[in-house]
Amino acid sequence: MTHEFTEKDWNDYLDGRAEAGTEARFERHLSACSECADLRRRLRLAEGQLRLQSGYWQHTPVLADAQIEAAWQRVVTRLRADELAPERSASIPERLRFLEDLLMLLCGTRTATNALRAAAKGLSTDAPEQLSRDHWPQFLTNLAAITTIMCGKTGAQLVWESGKL
Amino acid sequence: MGEKLALKQFLHTPTEDGFRPLFGYLYPRLHRFYLLQGLETMLAEDLAQEVLLIVYRKAAELRQPELFYGWLFQIARHEMARYWRRKTKLELVSFELLSAELTARLTTELPLAEQSRLANWLAQLEPVEREIVSLRFIDELSYDEIALALAIPIGTVKSRLFHVRKKLAAIIEGEFHRDRTTLNQTLGLLEKQREKG
Known part of the structure; x- marks a missing residue:
């Protein structure tokens, strides 16, 4: 489910790298489409968790x-x-x-x-x-x-x- | 000496002395990458050493120094595939075939509980998905570097990453439903981060 956006668009949007026009389209769409808004919420929550857990791997030395x-x-x-x-x-x-x-x-x-x-x-x-x-x-x-x-x-x-x- | 400076100095003067500081950064990175792909620790160490030997020998041939990490992980993947070819005696190694063996190890060979949470999530992904998550979120490679490492176009990197993000969201949500306490802690943390930001 990506509606009017490609997977690449979604990825850029989540990274905060979408072009200005695309980002504005996203915002308009998300304010009207609860399904996509829910997807964004879940993806952001997951990304927050992923970055949190990645931090442990980045900052905890596994090798002496x-x-x-x-x-x-x-x-x-x-x-x-x-x-x-x-x-x-x-x-x-x-x-x-x-x-x-x-x-x-x-x-x-x-x-x-x-x-x-x-x-x-x-x-x-x-x-x-x-x-x-x-x-x-x-x-x-x-x-x-x-x-x-x-x-x-x-x-x-x-x-x-x-x-x- | 920081990693960026160590890399810059080595690429400028690729000598053994120049390589030592960089080795101190790259060896743990590669070791971690292999652990996250599900390799056992001794094998991860051996392969990381092989990769760094190649890096040392071929550094002068590197055409785009700005994509160094893409090149590094391209070699790392090739060495992992070469290992599996030797082990399985197959001409063509499909990473998907290795999923079960690697996944089993991922859930048993981790040093810390917090690290194993990430590993548990990765264990539910396909090997190719695991690689892209590891390169993007742990080693923090750019899309150009990931494209080089995985030998796929940038557009494919982005769409593949979007799929993996959705899959991970489902995995993490599933875990949260089983553990409401963790969910509350995370939301609290995110709220604090948002307030700070």
Whole structure:
């Protein structure tokens, strides 16, 4: 029910942005049409409530400063990883070096070395640097799983995405 | 430093140092946007970080700085759709399909009682309606920015918003009928606001 007005007209009128002529037409119509006047009353009441409740969301912080700082650190780590990342066509040794640098950033040197060894264990060789391209997908899957435990899902996703050959 | 100044400085000099103050404003905004769409908090955090990485990397490509927030939420929507594509393995994600799952979360994952009142109202809307309410009334985007974020013409934004306003009016009225006390308090508040205004 919009009578002689479009939905866009109504929206502009409620926002107080209707052109002068349209606003005057609205006022004339609303003084004669109780149905539209009631609609305006209900819409304004709802908008008042909506703005009141929105205020709580706008002014009550859901995240603590420490959470924002932690998120910033994760984003910075990602940016650093991008700078270090070799091209997609990189060889296995290059990709391994990159993953090692990335894991060192995420969880320290010793853990990085151990994680790479653990991920290679049981494949054709226990030494990651001797892995073949055939074994690389399984190696990467293992490494992502290990990284999930050590550094969480975001770190693991980073390893997974950047480790692809 | 205020948000407007942080944005102006970052767009002028899009460096990591310049991004940090702006990040402090945009990250909670995006996190809140995702919570209001019904995403769980960890996912909201991950997606907000993804969005801000893209913002940092592509800031230099932004053609209309005055529509920055439209661009920001356009990326936010794309990232949410990308997440659902990965999760559902569907080529085309319809936000409507996600309604039930998201709506269930909206009514259970909110930090404060007053915040959950708004979330309860939003939970009764369709996802596309929820987005437009969130962008207009909580993030206070202009119509130009909303049009960019939702990739629809401004006229459509306005008519869609009018429909949502009517729907919300019915939802809120329904709630008021169940709670006369709240109604009286609100009318009192509105009266005071009118007197002040």
